[in-house]
Amino acid sequence: MTRAATIAFGLALWWIATPALAQDTERGRELYxxxxxxxxxxxxxxxxxxxxxxxxxxxxxxxxxYQIRTTANGELPTDADLVRVIEDGMPGTAMPGWESKxxxxxxxxxxxxxxxxxxxxxxxxxxxPLEFGDRPGADAEALAEGRRxxxxxxxxxxxxxxxxxxxxxxxxxxDDLDFPIRAADLSENWNFNGGGRVQDIYRRLRTGxxxxxxxxxxxxxxxxxxxxxxxxxxxxxxxxxxxxxxxxVRDVIAARRVEGRVPAxxxxxxxxxxxxxxxxxxxxxxxxxxWFAPGVDGxxxxxxxxxxxxxxxxxxxxxxxxxxxxxxxxxxxVAETVxxxxxxxxxxxxxxxxVVQFPTAIPTGRERPYFLMGDSRRPVYLWEWSSDAGxxxxxxxxxxxxxxxxxxxxxxxxxxxxxxxxxxxxxxxxAADTATTxxxxxxxxxxxxxxxxxxxxxxxGAQMAVSSWYSIYLEEPTPKTVYVSPVLxxxxxxxxxxxxxxxxxxREVEGSSQQ
Amino acid sequence: MxxxxxxxxxxxxxxxxxxxxxxxxxxxxxxxxxxLPPLFGVRSAPIPDSVLLQYxxxxxxxxxxxxxxxxxxxxxxxxxxxxxxxxPGLRWLxxxxxxxxxxxxxxxxxxxxxxxxxxxxxxxxxxxxxxxxISFRGRTIRLTGLENPLRADGSIEExxxxxxxVYYGNCLxxxxxxxxxxxxxxxxxxxxPLAFTDNGTIPQLTESFVFWRIAKGGPGLPTEGTPWNxxxxxxxxxxxxxxxxxxxIFLYEQTGxxxxxxxxxxxxxxxxxHD
Numbered sequence: 108m109t110r111a112a113t114i115a116f117g118l119a120l121w122w123i124a125t126p127a128l129a130q131d132t133e134r135g136r137e138l139y140x141x142x143x144x145x146x147x148x149x150x151x152x153x154x155x156x157x158x159x160x161x162x163x164x165x166x167x168x169x170x171x172x173y174q175i176r177t178t179a180n181g182e183l184p185t186d187a188d189l190v191r192v193i194e195d196g197m198p199g200t201a202m203p204g205w206e207s208k209x210x211x212x213x214x215x216x217x218x219x220x221x222x223x224x225x226x227x228x229x230x231x232x233x234x235x236p237l238e239f240g241d242r243p244g245a246d247a248e249a250l251a252e253g254r255r256x257x258x259x260x261x262x263x264x265x266x267x268x269x270x271x272x273x274x275x276x277x278x279x280x281x282d283d284l285d286f287p288i289r290a291a292d293l294s295e296n297w298n299f300n301g302g303g304r305v306q307d308i309y310r311r312l313r314t315g316x317x318x319x320x321x322x323x324x325x326x327x328x329x330x331x332x333x334x335x336x337x338x339x340x341x342x343x344x345x346x347x348x349x350x351x352x353x354x355x356v357r358d359v360i361a362a363r364r365v366e367g368r369v370p371a372x373x374x375x376x377x378x379x380x381x382x383x384x385x386x387x388x389x390x391x392x393x394x395x396x397x398w399f400a401p402g403v404d405g406x407x408x409x410x411x412x413x414x415x416x417x418x419x420x421x422x423x424x425x426x427x428x429x430x431x432x433x434x435x436x437x438x439x440x441v442a443e444t445v446x447x448x449x450x451x452x453x454x455x456x457x458x459x460x461x462v463v464q465f466p467t468a469i470p471t472g473r474e475r476p477y478f479l480m481g482d483s484r485r486p487v488y489l490w491e492w493s494s495d496a497g498x499x500x501x502x503x504x505x506x507x508x509x510x511x512x513x514x515x516x517x518x519x520x521x522x523x524x525x526x527x528x529x530x531x532x533x534x535x536x537x538a539a540d541t542a543t544t545x546x547x548x549x550x551x552x553x554x555x556x557x558x559x560x561x562x563x564x565x566x567x568g569a570q571m572a573v574s575s576w577y578s579i580y581l582e583e584p585t586p587k588t589v590y591v592s593p594v595l596x597x598x599x600x601x602x603x604x605x606x607x608x609x610x611x612x613x614r615e616v617e618g619s620s621q622q
Numbered sequence: 623m624x625x626x627x628x629x630x631x632x633x634x635x636x637x638x639x640x641x642x643x644x645x646x647x648x649x650x651x652x653x654x655x656x657x658l659p660p661l662f663g664v665r666s667a668p669i670p671d672s673v674l675l676q677y678x679x680x681x682x683x684x685x686x687x688x689x690x691x692x693x694x695x696x697x698x699x700x701x702x703x704x705x706x707x708x709x710p711g712l713r714w715l716x717x718x719x720x721x722x723x724x725x726x727x728x729x730x731x732x733x734x735x736x737x738x739x740x741x742x743x744x745x746x747x748x749x750x751x752x753x754x755x756i757s758f759r760g761r762t763i764r765l766t767g768l769e770n771p772l773r774a775d776g777s778i779e780e781x782x783x784x785x786x787x788v789y790y791g792n793c794l795x796x797x798x799x800x801x802x803x804x805x806x807x808x809x810x811x812x813x814x815p816l817a818f819t820d821n822g823t824i825p826q827l828t829e830s831f832v833f834w835r836i837a838k839g840g841p842g843l844p845t846e847g848t849p850w851n852x853x854x855x856x857x858x859x860x861x862x863x864x865x866x867x868x869x870x871i872f873l874y875e876q877t878g879x880x881x882x883x884x885x886x887x888x889x890x891x892x893x894x895x896h897d
Contacts, residue, residue, distance in 0.1 A: 141876075142799065145790040157790035201806045203799050358812070389810030392795055393855040399795070477841060478851055575811050576851050585736070592735050597728035604720045611707035 135220025138213055146201070151224030153284075159446035161201045162400040163300075164286050168224035172283060172318035175301040177236040180315040180323035183227055185236050189218045199291075199298030237313060237325070242306055243336050245343035253344025256337060260324065262345075265290035270348040271526025273426035278437045278563075283318045287440035290320075292424055292526075296349035298404070303349065309342035354385030354407075359552060362410035362417060362581045369411045369418035373522055373529040378420055383407040386557055388572035393479055394506050400445040401572035402561025412536065412581050417547050419490075419532045421461060421557070428523040429494055429562030430456035438565045449565035457562030458495040460571075461530055464488070464556040465545045467502070475554050478575045480506045488545045492519050492530050494562070502543050506569050512543055536581075552578035636689045636699040647681040664821070749827065750844050752834050758858060767884050768830040772867045778875070785872025788865050792857070801877050811853040818877050825879040832870045832881070836861070 140149060146165040148155040153167035166173070175192050176184040193214050196204030209217065222228040245253070257263065265280060267273035270293030277290045296303030301311050315323030327333050363381050370377040386408060390401040407422040427434045435454060442453040451457055466476050467488045474485065481487035486504035491511075498519030503509040516539060521530040538544035547553065557574045560566040632638040651674050659666040669677070689699040706712055706719075755764040772781045789797075796815035798805035803817035818824050824832060834842075840852030857866060874881055 145786060146799075155790070156787050157794055160791065160795070201795070201799075203804065203806070205800070207802075208800050356809070387810045389807035390795070392792075392807070393853065395860070475851065478853065482841070573810070575853055577812075589732070589735050593728040593732040596731040597724040600727045601720065601724040604723060608707050608716060608720070611704065615708040 131216045132220045132223055134213070135216035135218070135223075138209070138217050139220050142205075142208070143217070151221070159444075160399040162286075162441070162445055163200055163282075163288060164284075164444070165201070167284060168221050170283070170318065171225035171227035174316040174319060174321075175311075176314050176317070177239070177310060178234045178314060179237055179325065181317065182234045183231060185234055186215075186218050187236075189221065190214050193217060195302070197300045198302070199300050239306070239310060239313065240335055240339075242309070243339050245305075245340060249340040250344050250347055252337060253340040253342070253347075256333065256341045257344055260327065260333075260341075262341075265320065266293050267426065267526045269525040269527075270294045270345065271424045271426060273526030277426050278434045280320050281440065282320070285440075286444050287437055288319055290426070292426075293345050294348045294424065295404075296346060297353040303346070305339070305342050305346045308345050309339055312338055312342060354383070354405075356385055356387060358577060360384045360408055360410055360555065360577060360579045362412045362419075362579055364549070364582045364584055365411050365413050367413065369413045369416050369533065371418070371518075371520060371531060371533060373420060373520065373531050377411065378409050381409045381411060383409050383422070386574050386577060388557065388559055388574050391479070391558075391569055391571050391573045394569055396447050396450050396569055398447075398449075398566065398570035398572075400441060400564065401559075402564035402566060403559035403572045406557055406559065406574075408557075410579060410581075412547075412549070414536075414549075414584075416533055416535050417581065419463065420529065421463070421532070422527055422529045423461075423559060424527050425459055425523075425561055426526045427459075427561065427563035428528075429459045431563055432456065434563035438563055441565050449567070449570055451565055451567045451570075453565060455567075457560070457565065457567050458493045459528060459562050460491070460493040460558075460560040461528075462492075462558040463490040463532065464558065465490075466554050467543060467545055468541070469545070469548060469551055469553055475576060477505075478556055479573065480504075480509070480558075488543065490517055490519075490532055490534070492521060492532070494521070494523075494528075497521075498530075498532065500544065512540075514539060515544065547581060549581035550583045552580050555579045635702075636695045637702045640685045640689055640699065643685050644678070644682060648678060651677045749831075752831050753844070756834055756838065758837055758863060763833075763863075765830040765834055768828075768833075769884065770829040770833075770867050770870060770881070772864065772871060778871060781868045781871045782875045784865065785868035785870070786876075788861060788869040789872050789876075792860070793869070796853070801873065813852060815854075818873050818879075821879075824873055824877065824881065827882055828884060829867075829870050829874075829881045832873065833866055836866050836869065 139147075144155055146155045146157045146161070147153055147168060148158070148165075151168035153165045155165065158165050171183055173184040173188065173192075175197070176182065176188045178184060178188070192202070193209070194204055194206040196202045205214070243249070263274050265272070265274040265276045267277070267290070272290040272292040274290060280288050280290055282288045291299060296308075299307065299311075301307050301316070311321065313323060313325050315321055315325075324338065328335055328338060361381070361384075365377060365380070384407070386406045388401060388403050388405055390398045392399060403423050403425060405423065409420040411418045435456070438449075438457075439453040442448045464478075464480070465488045466481075467486055476482060476485035476487045480489075480503045483504050486502060489501040489503060489509065490498065491501050491509075492498045498517050500512040500515040500517050501509045502512055515534075517532065517534045519530055519532045521528065523529075534547075536547040536549075538546040545553070554576045555578060556576050559572045560570075561572075566572075633642060651669060656666045656668050690696045706716060752765055754766045755762055757763075772778075794805055795807035796805045796811065797803055797818065798808065798815075801818040803815040803820075805815065808815050816823055835854070837856065837858045839856035840854040841856050843852065861869070870881075873879075
């Protein structure tokens with residue numbers, strides 16, 4: 108080989124290798140240390156200072172195991188997979204999307220640096236993404252086929268019959284690093300780590316979620332057990348377990364007025380007359396002991412009244428009907444994983460609880476009690492329900508100060524079915540004792556807030572899920588006068604219109620007759 | 623081409639010109655204005671309906687002034703209306719309008735008077751006036767004129783690291799990794815957590831103001847900051863004075879903003895104080 112040819116060859120090599128070198132791991136390290144290390148750790152092992160305040164935990168990059176990929180089970184992710192997770196984040200976890208923060212180049216540098224934490228990327232080279240076919244349409248028959256497969260390949264064992272993460276294996280699930288991991292609630296697709304669309308679900312079924320108990324089902328296609336089309340039907344069925352859109356959060360819960368009596372049973376068809384209002388809940392991280400791993404992430408609320416009684420139907424997803432000894436091991440794992448640990452003994456069998464909070468009187472000005480169980484100047488009135496003691500009224504002037512109220516007219520009926528609690532509260536609008544108890548009135552917005560505890564998750568006391576203040580509005584019967592003013596307005600407008608036309612035409616006629 | 627010519631003829635007529643201008647103004651206000659702030663690197667939001675209505679009324683008044691400014695133009699402007707009222711050939715249109723307009727008015731009135739479900743409006747001051755001094759763990763701290771003591775001694779890098787640890791252990795769930803008020807718990811709270819990335823927040827404040835807000839939180843808000851719905855905790859029992867000053871440094875370093883200093887505060891005060 109001549110010298111010129113050698114130089115040319117070398118230059119060509121350099122030119123080919125340049126795109127790879129353009130990924131600047133040094134710049135990636137700077138960005139990583141500044142923005143990522145506090146959760147994922149400076150060494151990439153997922154043990155940053157904030158890691159103990161999260162469940163699921165931040166990813167450990169040293170293992171090379173990644174949940175959200177387009178590659179086969181056990182394979183490394185592609186660069187595009189890592190870019191996608193960094194830019195879009197992981198719904199249902201503490202990982203945000205960084206698209207608004209980092210440029211494309213910065214994300215590429217970060218990917219290069221993150222891959223450096225594991226030797227596997229260098230050892231095995233660039234992985235090949237799987238071929239994903241096109242999504243066939245899914246009609247009712249396809250969804251039925253998807254349901255049949257859901258039963259046949261035993262998705263329900265972890266995810267439960269209705270997909271609420273309440274299958275018999277759910278309390279036994281740990282990831283590869285022995286951290287407890289929840290079977291996804293398939294009826295809340297906005298929390299799916301890899302995205303909630305049918306194609307996202309299909310990909311998770313094909314690739315599995317490495318490092319978690321979620322396997323890949325690609326081998327079922329390879330072995331001829333099911334077709335690719337059937338896999339799409341299964342994905343479409345799983346998607347159908349969630350509502351079409353993520354529920355919108357609204358400030359005011361409308362309690363519709365019904366004729367006759369309000370329903371007392373959870374399954375009464377009268378409830379279908381009103382839409383459910385979604386109230387998101389998050390961990391109580393304000394007063395000690397704080398709680399960073401709440402089991403309940405939202406409530407669905409329906410309200411009705413009949414002019415004498417208010418009925419409130421609260422539904423929430425909870426995979427365990429606590430107290431349930433089957434979940435004791437889980438409770439222990441959570442206690443070892445999350446900081447600060449639960450105050451309750453990890454072996455204590457705790458009930459599930461729900462509290463609906465109101466002020467003790469309808470506020471006249473802008474002032475409301477502190478949303479977290481009130482304060483000494485403005486106490487709150489509570490509807491308490493627990494799975495072991497039923498419903499009671501109580502009173503509080505700050506977290507940890509609750510005192511039960513004797514007597515009272517609150518009643519409640521509760522049932523747990525397929526991973527969801529439904530509690531129906533009923534109380535007369537008028538209070539027996541107005542000093543401690545709220546009297547409800549229609550036609551005004553009344554502050555309302557909610558707190559929930561999942562006993563099998565080790566929650567008790569201040570360690571709970573909370574909401575801030577919302578309002579409940581008891582609708583008034585529509586007064587007849589409402590129809591009077593529109594009719595009057597129409598008559599006046601029409602009369603004026605006719606008058607204007609009549610005058611213009613008369614003037615026109617007069618004008619022409621004068622000519 | 624004939625279409626273009628006809629359109630031009632129409633637009634020469636003051637009545638159709640006025641209509642066209644009003645429609646154009648609506649399109650600009652409704653769809654165009656939201657694109658302006660990003661040109662200057664400011665976050666954008668659609669115009670609220672009430673403001674849109676105000677803009678349109680202003681535009682309509684301007685157009686009316688223009689068409690009535692000239693006697694000839696004003697006469698021509700009124701022509702189509704007159705024709706509509708008397709022309710026998712437009713009888714059907716006339717009758718239709720005489721029915722439809724009252725119906726629309728009736729519907730508007732009904733939607734105004736029917737019982738609605740709405741929460742009371744909760745106006746509150748985002749940046750209420752700070753007290754001149756506060757009591758912190760029994761010690762009185764004078765806020766007026768107070769600068770971050772950590773900036774005078776010690777290295778900013780160390781304070782940043784301490785502050786970062788404090789932030790990730792306490793503030794992250796609500797205010798988020800990006801400091802944009804969009805942490806994984808943010809959706810649970812109303813009002814939403816403050817976005818420090820927003821140029822209307824910490825760059826407008828002195829570090830002593832930020833110290834006060836962190837130390838006293840939602841429960842320590844003065845009356846104009848009510849209605850006590852803020853989920854911002856009072857950190858006084860949990861964080862030490864130095865930790866609060868350190869996390870303040872972290873907020874400014876991580877967002878790249880610089881705090882307001884008291885010299886600037888004095889100048890701004892002369893112009894009417896800060897909001």
